[in-house]
């Protein structure tokens with residue numbers, strides 16, 4: 174897989190590159206936002222590791238630009254510890270995951286692998302949920318052959334609940350699966366509630382979805398009946 178590392182701390186960038194090369198990734202480096210912007214415009218990357226703290230560029234603009242170019246690259250955003258706002262903005266813009274500095278290289282690798290699994294989709298059969306069918310391969314939820322218009326995060330959230338069918342998942346578990354590891358001071362349980370609420374609203378426009386249950390004081394569950 175082809176990775177662009179965008180990081181102005183040259184020694185850190187090189188350290189990440191040599192680690193990822195040892196794991197058989199192809200690595201390209203950009204030490205400035207401008208360099209990154211040029212490279213993203215002409216190369217096809219599977220992943221972009223993006224440090225948001227760049228001296229010459231708002232890292233979030235790079236994500237925007239890549240989207241406008243129709244880039245297929247998955248972004249993993251690297252932020253300074255505590256930069257919650259940046260993280261949320263990055264995820265809203267379509268970043269696939271984020272890591273707070275400092276992080277362990279093995280953690281980075283496991284994030285990349287997790288995103289890759291989602292991105293390159295492990296084949297699984299359609300799953301029937303009441304009146305709905307989750308088409309995991311197409312990453313779609315349909316009801317009476319009409320697609321329910323879910324965002325990527327809503328779909329991922331539902332998919333994770335479905336994969337754990339019958340089990341109650343806490344808000345924190347859901348959060349960490351979808352948005353990655355978090356620091357205690359960054360965790361906001363409302364995030365999940367808002368997404369579940371939106372999910373339900375969208376599904377209810379098609380049919381009732383009583384199988385998506387709230388477990389009071391704990392979290393959420395997709396019932397296995």
Ligand code: CA
Nearest residue numbers: 181224226227
């Ligand atoms: Ca930096």
